[in-house]
Amino acid sequence: MLDPNLNKKQQEAVQYLSGPALVLAGAGSGKTKVITQKIAYLIQQCHYESQRVFALTFTNKAAREMQERLATLLSPAQLRGLFVGTFHAFGLRFLREEGAHAGLKAQFSILDAHDSYAIVQELLNTTDRGRVFSAQQQISLWKNALLDPDTVAAQFNGKALNELVHLYRSYEATLNAYQAVDFDDLVRLPAKLMQENSQVAQRWQHRVHYLLVDEYQDTNVCQYEWVRALVHLRQQFTVVGDDDQAIYAWRGATVENLQRLKDDFPNLKLIKLEQNYRSVQRILTAANRVIQHNPQVFGKRLWSDLSYGEEIQVQECANERAEAEWVAINLMQERTMRQTRWRDFAVLYRSNHQARILEQFLRQFRIPYVLTGGQSFFAKAEVRDLMAYLRLLANTDDDPAFIRALTTPRKGVGQTTLERLGQFASAQGGSLWQALPTFLLSQSLNAPQKKALTQFYEFIQRLLTQVHFQGTQAAELLDTLLRAIDYEGYLFNQYDERPALSRWQNVLDLLDWLKRKLVADQLNIIELVQHVSLVTILDRSEKDEELDAVHLSTLHAAKGLEFPHVFLIGVEEGLLPHMGREDEFYAANEEPVASFTQRIQEERRLMYVGITRAQRSLRISWCQQRRRGREDISCERSRFITEMFHGQEQAQATQPKKDADDYLAELKSLFD
DNA sequence: GCTGTCAAAGTTTTT
C-alpha cells in the first residue's frame, strides 16, 4: 500500500516509472521517505525483484537509515538481495566480481588516507606535510574526474605540473604492485570498466533494473559516469538531490551533474518537493534569505505549514571558551525550562577541532553528549595497528600493512633493514613479502635482524594457514594473534597508564566488533578486512538513538539529520565561510578547481544546511577572538549572519539568567 | 642499526 501520508508531489515521485526522474528535494521535504517508499512500491506493487533494485547513498549513516526504514516496509524475503549502500560499498561489490578485468586479484587491499599519504610521501621523498597533502589531494581530484595519468599528461604537456603527473603515474604503479586500491578507485574503476569493457557493462546493465541515487548533487564525474553507464539500457532510475545542499565540491563533486542529466536524458522528468515538514517558517525564511545570495540553478522555495516560530538568537562571545560556556549554560536552562530531552539538541560547527573545547565544558556541566563524525575510529593508531596484521593476512602483497605489522610492536627491525628489503624487492619486481624468503639468505643481513625477520616470516606463515577459517574459528584466530604479539604489553609499555588503558579498550571494542561480524555473517578474514575498510565509525547507531544526549556534529556530518533545537557556533568570517590556504588544484585544462566565489558559495550552502537542521529553535554564536595555533586572532561576524537578517530586525540574545559558577555550584551540591 | 625521548605542529569538511 502506498503511504497515505505522502503529499501529491511525493506520490508523483514515488509512482513515476515512465523513465528517468530527477527529484529536487529541498531540505526536510521528505526525501528519504520518497526513496524508501519508492523502493517498496517497486518491489511490492510493480513486482521488481529485490536483487534488481539498487539504491546508492554517500554515507554509511544514510544507507543505514534507509535500511532501517525499509525493514519496516518490506518483509524479510522482500529485503533479501536488495542493495542499499554507499557508492563505495557498491564499488567494492562490483570489484569483487569484476576486479580481474582491472588487473586485480580477488584479495586486493583497500588503502585508507593514511596509507596513501605514506605512499605519496615516500614517492616525493619529503617530510613537508603540506606538499604531500596537496599532492595527494590533486591525485584524488584527478581520479574523481576520471582522468588517468595519460590524459592528464596530454593536457599538462610540458608544464610545471609535469612533476605531479609523474607522481600520479608512480602512485598508480605502486598501488598496482601492492594489489591495492584507494577509496577513489572504488568508484573510479567500476566507472572505467563500464566504459571500456562492453561485456562487463552489459552484465551490470542487465542486472540493474532500477537505480536510485540519494544526494545526487554530491556526485563527482566518476559517479555520474558510472550511473549513466548502469542505466544506459533501461533508463529507469530516480535521482534525488538539492543543489542548495551541495557541500562536497572539494571532493570533486560537481553540481553541474544536475544540469548534465537534463542534457543526457532529454525525457528527464523533473519533480520538485518544496513543502518542508521539518522547520518552523521563521527558520525557513532565514535559510531562504541566505541561500538567495547564491545563483539559483533551479528556482525552488521552501515553505512550511508549521507555526512561525520563535526568534533566532545571535550571540556574540569573547572567545571560544566563552562560546562553549554559553552553549552549556543555555543547554542547562533550556532543558529545565522546556522540559526537553538532551537528544533534542544539536551543536553544529564547521570543523572538528571546535568540538574539543565544547566537550570540556559539557563534561564540566555533566551534560551527556555524543560526537558524530569527527575523527574516525578506524583512524586511531591502535586500531590501524591491529588492522595491519589482518590486511597482511588477507593480502600479503599489501606493503603498507607489511611494514606496519613488522614494526609495531617493534621487533628489532628498523629503517635501514626495511629500506634494504625494499630495494631488494623492487629489484625483483615483487612485494616485500614475496622478497622476504630470498632476502633472508642475503649476506648483508646482520644476525639480530635476520633472526627477527625469520621469526616474523614464520609467524605470519603460520597464521596464513588459517586465513580461510570462517566465523567462530576466524574469531579465535584474532585472539591468538593479539596474544602472540602481546599488544596489551606494548601499549602499557608505550604510554602512561590512562592513555594505554583507553587505547586497549579501543582494541577490545574493535576485537569485539570484528568477532561479531565474523560470526554473524560467517566471513573469513579476507572478506572481513575489505568490509571493515569501508566502515568509518564503529557501528553503534542504535545506542546513539536511544541515548539521551546532546549531538555534537560537524555541518558536513549533520546533513540529513534534524533536531528540535540547534546551536550553530563559530559563525565568523574565516571559519564559516572558511578561508583556507589558497591551494591551487586543477581539474583539467589547468583550470583551477574552484574560484574564490565558488568557495564562498559552497560555504553558504553549508550555512544553509546548518540552518535547515533546526526544527523549532536556532541559536547562532560567533567569537570576537579565537585561538588559532599559538596566537589569538580577532574575528568578525560572518557575512552569513548579515544575510540571514537582511532587511529585518535582528534578535538580541538574552543573557542567561544564571552564570556558570551558579550552575557549577548547584551541580556540585548534587554530587557531593 | 634500532629504539626511545623530546620538541613541534596541527590541515575544513569524508568515503
Added chain:
DNA sequence: CTTTGACAGC
C-alpha cells in the same frame, strides 16, 4: 591531545 620527525644513546 595527538601524531610525527629529529636526535642521541644503547
